[in-house]
Amino acid sequence: MCLGIPMQVREVDGFMARCEAKGVERQVSLFLLQEETVLPDDYVMVHVGYAIQKMTETDARSAWELYDQMLAASPPEPEGA
Amino acid sequence: MTVSARSWLERIRALNLPERIRILNVCGGHERAITQAGLRTALPNQVELIPGPGCPVCVCPEEDVYEAMRLALDEDVLLVAFGDMLRVPVNVAKGEPRCLEQARAAGGDIRPIASPLEAVAIAQRHPRRQVVFFAAGFETTSAPVAAMMAAGVPGNLSILLSGRRTWPAVAMLLDSGEARFDALIAPGHVATVMGPEEWSFVVDRHAMPAAIAGFNPESLLAATYSVLRQSMEGRPFLDNCYPELVRPGGNPTARRQLDRVFRVIDANWRGIGEITASGYGLSPDRAASDARLRFPAPPVSRRRAGEMPPGCDCAGVVLGRIYPNECALYGRACTPRKPIGPCMVSDEGACRIWWAAGLREPHEHCARKQA
Ligand code: SF4
Numbered sequence: 001m002c003l004g005i006p007m008q009v010r011e012v013d014g015f016m017a018r019c020e021a022k023g024v025e026r027q028v029s030l031f032l033l034q035e036e037t038v039l040p041d042d043y044v045m046v047h048v049g050y051a052i053q054k055m056t057e058t059d060a061r062s063a064w065e066l067y068d069q070m071l072a073a074s075p076p077e078p079e080g081a
Numbered sequence: 082m083t084v085s086a087r088s089w090l091e092r093i094r095a096l097n098l099p100e101r102i103r104i105l106n107v108c109g110g111h112e113r114a115i116t117q118a119g120l121r122t123a124l125p126n127q128v129e130l131i132p133g134p135g136c137p138v139c140v141c142p143e144e145d146v147y148e149a150m151r152l153a154l155d156e157d158v159l160l161v162a163f164g165d166m167l168r169v170p171v172n173v174a175k176g177e178p179r180c181l182e183q184a185r186a187a188g189g190d191i192r193p194i195a196s197p198l199e200a201v202a203i204a205q206r207h208p209r210r211q212v213v214f215f216a217a218g219f220e221t222t223s224a225p226v227a228a229m230m231a232a233g234v235p236g237n238l239s240i241l242l243s244g245r246r247t248w249p250a251v252a253m254l255l256d257s258g259e260a261r262f263d264a265l266i267a268p269g270h271v272a273t274v275m276g277p278e279e280w281s282f283v284v285d286r287h288a289m290p291a292a293i294a295g296f297n298p299e300s301l302l303a304a305t306y307s308v309l310r311q312s313m314e315g316r317p318f319l320d321n322c323y324p325e326l327v328r329p330g331g332n333p334t335a336r337r338q339l340d341r342v343f344r345v346i347d348a349n350w351r352g353i354g355e356i357t358a359s360g361y362g363l364s365p366d367r368a369a370s371d372a373r374l375r376f377p378a379p380p381v382s383r384r385r386a387g388e389m390p391p392g393c394d395c396a397g398v399v400l401g402r403i404y405p406n407e408c409a410l411y412g413r414a415c416t417p418r419k420p421i422g423p424c425m426v427s428d429e430g431a432c433r434i435w436w437a438a439g440l441r442e443p444h445e446h447c448a449r450k451q452a
Binding site: 003004015027029031032033034035045047048049050052053055056059062063066070 | 117195218221297325
């Protein structure tokens with residue numbers, strides 16, 4: 001629940017933005033970034049559908065790499081008992 | 082492990098460490114990164130990394146989960162909750178549904194969601210139904226819930242709020258005089274939202290080393306190195322090892338929404354009890370959206386209400402008193418397939434994280450060297 005996911009902004013429409021991470025698109029709320037200017041191509045840290053902070057491309061990419069490694073380390077096996 | 086992570090490890094290994102130093106983390110994301118990267122094995126023996134109160138699902142009051150089930154089963158409410166909540170067990174008589182998932186099988190309309198935005202969308206799609214959003218979470222989740230409410234919610238949507246604040250749990254541990262840790266790694270995304278300043282009390286009041294960390298091994302090892310240095314030099318300060326996201330003052334909009342929509346309350350933590358100023362309640366002007374007021378619960382007395390399931394020591398795990406595999410049920414009666422306690426249910430529960438990382442032995446003395 002607490003895992004934040006960096007996403008790249010594609011399109012902004014008021015408080016909502018279409019964002020993308022690794023080919024997956026989601027509608028993300030920018031409500032919590034009202035005091036920032038968020039533009040297409042910017043990177044944001046997204047938590048439960050809300051952008052909580054802007055971030056740099058470099059930081060977003062290194063976080064994505066980490067998630068890839070984490071997924072590779074533990075393939076989806078939610079009930080893995 | 083990256084070059085930079087390796088170089089942090091080398092710097093840690095080069096330190097002339099004390100006999101033993103225990104570092105508490107308070108974030109399921111940290112615990113997962115530590116366990117999956119095998120940092121406990123990689124670090125020198127003297128350094129102990131302890132998972133602490135980092136799982137909002139694990140400490141969500143049993144009564145609140147029971148209330149969510151009651152709403153779905155008795156009040157004909159459409160209940161939405163974060164997916165993690167669906168298998169959290171409550172204490173009921175044999176044969177009765179013991180978690181939201183079982184309540185759904187028994188006919189309750191219960192739907193998992195991943196975002197408050199989905200709660201609003203579902204309420205809009207079902208204007209004739211009463212929809213209740215069972216919202217448990219720390220500050221990182223509570224701020225989006227506050228934003229959802231501030232933006233305006235449909236009249237048929239109400240909130241069963243179980244928001245919790247992280248630092249008061251650490252303050253309670255430190256004030257109790259029974260804290261079993263010597264340094265703190267503070268949670269990166271909580272600090273992103275609330276600001277790093279919230280954690281200054283660890284240094285100012287308790288002279289304890291502290292560092293805010295992000296979620297990759299580099300940042301976690303940098304924070305570990307920082308608190309070790311602080312401890313050895315006897316010069317504690319609050320370090321920020323996640324400057325990419327953690328800025329002074331945090332996210333001002335998020336803090337403002339939290340202040341506006343919620344009020345800080347003394348709150349109950351499952352298996353632990355009430356912690357001062359550790360929770361969010363709806364502010365009085367939001368009472369109309371409070372599911373607790375909209376659907377008042379009839380007084381019932383239940384055996385073991387509020388407690389952990391029999392034999393489960395999640396409270397000990399959450400308070401950093403025992404490691405997951407020191408629970409007698411770990412891996413025996415309790416596995417992710419058949420979880421006994423919430424720490425084995427949630428993705429952020431230390432029991433589940435350890436099990437998912439392949440740690441299979443039940444009790445072993447030198448627990449930390451296995452994960
Ligand atoms: S192993 Fe299971 S029963 Fe034991 S503390 Fe963890 S969740 Fe509770």
